[in-house]
Amino acid sequence: MALKRRLEGVVPPGLVEKVPSSFEIMGSRAGAVAIVEIPAELEPYKHEIARAIAAMNKHVKAVLRRLGARSGDYRLYNFEVLIEGPTEVLHKEHGYLIKVDPTKVYFSSRDQTDRLDVASRLGEGERVLYLFAGVAPYAVAMAKLARPRIIVAVELNPWGFKYMVENFKLNKIRNAVAVHGDVAAVAPLLRKKFDRVLMTLPLGAYRYLPLAFDCLEGGGVVHFYHLGREEDPFRDAEEVAKKLCPDCQIVDRRVVRDYAPGVYKVRLDIYKPH
Numbered sequence: 001m002a003l004k005r006r007l008e009g010v011v012p013p014g015l016v017e018k019v020p021s022s023f024e025i026m027g028s029r030a031g032a033v034a035i036v037e038i039p040a041e042l043e044p045y046k047h048e049i050a051r052a053i054a055a056m057n058k059h060v061k062a063v064l065r066r067l068g069a070r071s072g073d074y075r076l077y078n079f080e081v082l083i084e085g086p087t088e089v090l091h092k093e094h095g096y097l098i099k100v101d102p103t104k105v106y107f108s109s110r111d112q113t114d115r116l117d118v119a120s121r122l123g124e125g126e127r128v129l130y131l132f133a134g135v136a137p138y139a140v141a142m143a144k145l146a147r148p149r150i151i152v153a154v155e156l157n158p159w160g161f162k163y164m165v166e167n168f169k170l171n172k173i174r175n176a177v178a179v180h181g182d183v184a185a186v187a188p189l190l191r192k193k194f195d196r197v198l199m200t201l202p203l204g205a206y207r208y209l210p211l212a213f214d215c216l217e218g219g220g221v222v223h224f225y226h227l228g229r230e231e232d233p234f235r236d237a238e239e240v241a242k243k244l245c246p247d248c249q250i251v252d253r254r255v256v257r258d259y260a261p262g263v264y265k266v267r268l269d270i271y272k273p274h
Helices: 002-006 015-018 040-056 109-120 137-145 156-171 182-188 205-213 235-244
Strands: 026-029 031-036 060-071 076-083 089-095 096-100 127-133 151-153 178-182 195-201 216-227 250-262 263-272
Touching: 002 015, 015 040, 015 096, 026 060, 026 109, 031 040, 031 156, 040 060, 040 076, 040 109, 060 089, 076 156, 089 109, 096 137, 096 156, 109 127, 109 137, 109 250, 127 137, 127 182, 127 216, 151 182, 151 195, 156 235, 195 205, 205 235, 216 235, 216 250, 235 263
Parallel strands: 031 060, 127 151, 127 195, 151 178, 195 216
Antiparallel strands: 026 031, 060 076, 089 096, 216 263, 250 263
16 A cells, blocks of 8 residues: 555556555665566556655665566566666575575565475474475575474576575575476485475476375375465365375465465475375
8 A cells, every 4th residue: 555655646546556555575674676566557657666666665776577477497487677776685584594586586585484384394303305496495494493304405497506505505504405407307316215395386396296205205294385266275286186196185285375366376285194
């Protein structure tokens, strides 16, 4: 609402309701980047919207407009630069730091509550495999807030791998291993070595669920992320899980956050018995 109020008198009255009610900020007092979605009807006012966002947040040095859905081999968003500035930022959350450039690798600050929740579920000495890790924010959260024996994080995007390595150094994490590679090639080399597998990619991760289950030694948990419709957000994810592992038990369900109008990002915690 604050952004709408700032733009009253700038955006015509009939269009003020189209002004975004929220936007994402990544970074810290040293510098931040704001990411906003602006509907086509507000195209003539996009720079005014960007300037209003920057005026509301003195640490914001750059404003990006997100265009369309994630795409390409690395599942990235396309951005239009509305206010030019540095896009590499040092993001702070829950006592740890994440270095990231959202134009080069996917990251969402809005998943930080889910990161806390996953970290809280780890038992001491667990071995964790983290697939589609990106800049590895969940690995950092788990290493700093729990006591895993080891975390192996796998990422294909070279920029994601670069920032992952930097984030482990930045947070002085010594029990995490960064692997640059394709999950389809790496996971089969890691069969029966882990107590827990994390699959944070909601777009297509289901194709790798059998590989994830194979990486568990004995009984273990897979955190499986998927997209679901508002009317029944868990239905599709549950159908996939039950089809691929009939003996598995869904031990928890969580709506992580809204993903698009009428669509949620959800998480199933799936226990595979011995």
